[in-house]
Amino acid sequence: MKKRISFFIHHQGRGHARRAMAIIARFSPDRPVTVMTADPSLFDGFERSIDLVTLPNMIGAEVATPALHEAAITPSVMHCVPLGVRAMRRTMRLILDHLDDSDAGLFVSDVSAEMVLLARIASVPAVKVRMHGDRNDPGHMAAYECCVGMLAPFDERLEQQDYPDWARAKTCYTGGLCTSDDAVKGKHAARKKLGLPEDQEIIVVLTGGGGAGTPYAPLTVAARAVPRSRLIVIGPVHREGHETDFANLEEHGWVSNVTDYLAASDIVLASAGDNTVHEIAKIGRPYICAPEWRYFGEQSRKAQCLARLEAAIHLETWPGDIQTWQAVFASARELDITNLQMLYSPDADRIAAHWLEETADRLWRGETALEQVLPTAQAND
Incomplete structure (x- = not known):
């Protein structure tokens, strides 16, 4: 049986969920998939079979006491980690319980650097969906280091020039991913x-x-x-x-x-x-x-x-x-x-889905990245 691919989907706006649905729809029919999100209604009407885990909505959650608020100096390797928030503990527990109970083969974060760190500590291979921005801070760099790969749903030509070469080397650029599938009229x-x-x-x-x-x-x-x-x-x-x-x-x-x-x-x-x-x-x-x-x-x-x-x-x-x-x-x-x-690719969702499935399968088959590349290199000799 194929290993499960589990997604953490941020519920702010619609973009993260629409991107996930576009990619998941291209997975093999027998690939088990879980989506963990604080707004499962974003996936209403999605025809592909998935398991949904409803997470607490932590936006606006109150810290238990003023003392905890004052003590919550954010470490440089993280971005949003208040102290004393029960909803945050429950979120982490739900995610860890799912990853453990399902024996997930790959965890995809769209998008949270902290969730990638959590998966890495839990010994689950993780992929982070890339976004533009000033993300050379310790938190993002740590997440990039923890990932087995990054997924960039855009053309490599659109990449920022300050994105590190070592991170670029482990990034899959899908080409421009458009989640709208309406027919384009003249x-x-x-x-x-x-x-x-x-x-x-x-x-x-x-x-x-x-x-x-x-x-x-x-x-x-x-x-x-x-x-x-x-x-x-x-x-x-x-x-x-x-x-x-x-x-x-x-x-x-x-x-x-x-x-x-x-x-x-x-x-x-x-x-x-x-x-x-x-x-x-x-x-x-x-x-x-x-x-x-x-x-x-x-x-x-x-x-x-x-x-x-x-x-x-x-x-x-x-x-x-x-x-x-x-x-x-x-x-x-x-x-x-x-x-x-030239920045749009009609095959971006298929490329993303194929890369995620191949990444999960390769890791659990025991192949190294070198072994994955060698057959193509030898064929060109």
Whole structure:
């Protein structure tokens, strides 16, 4: 029987869960899989058979006493380890009990450095899903060292230049993984479906629900900057109450057919979320990347990498004047979209699934990494 692969899935936003489902769906049908998460509803409707372990939601959990709070000086090798939190003890116990009871062959963390350390201490091979950001701190470096490998759901060309060579050597780059599987229409067909004109520039602003939200005020200035264009916002925005609305700025809210809107667009303005980047790359549109605040500067660092490849315009701050917005849109129109398109891979989910299964099987068959590589090397001699 094949060894079980167990996932820890962070429940903030939807991206971690959607990525896990895309990969797990490509596993062999006889591969046992467990998902451990504080929000199992994220996996509602997932057709592939998995075991779900519900973890406590530790976000906002209170420390038992002020003294414990004062004593909880975070060690450099960790990031979030308060003292005296029962929910944290229960989380660790549930994970350890599962890994022990199921004799899991591989533990995949998407995403937590501490969970990787826990698995390594428990003698379970671990893989960490890579994310961009300033992660050269002792905690992340320790997690990278503890892993039997890392899984990067993006193209290696999008890698940060400060990622250590030794860590790069044990990283599987899948190519850009897009978790949206909706059929991509041509621009004409997409506009016809959405009732949009053929002869007007359409700028789609794609916002999300994983962070503080996209501010509405700068979008009103953007609308003034291009009065002949139509700005369509899909997703939530943050209002301050003083904004002036314009006729060429429309809010469509949450929509189920994001792909249609992107296909209908001439320019896309969006954050630097993993799936967002790759969905725009899949469709191929000039991309203005406005990174949201994230821990360790995750989206800012990714936006820098996109700009280095000339795959997107990096919007470092929201412009507050018409002239700057006009310059931003003009730069976007000049982008070579092939630089972005090359970052998407239609096979990324299959590559990730195959690599994870092969990693688990190789370790438990007893093969070394050298033995795994030698047959190919010998065949080329």
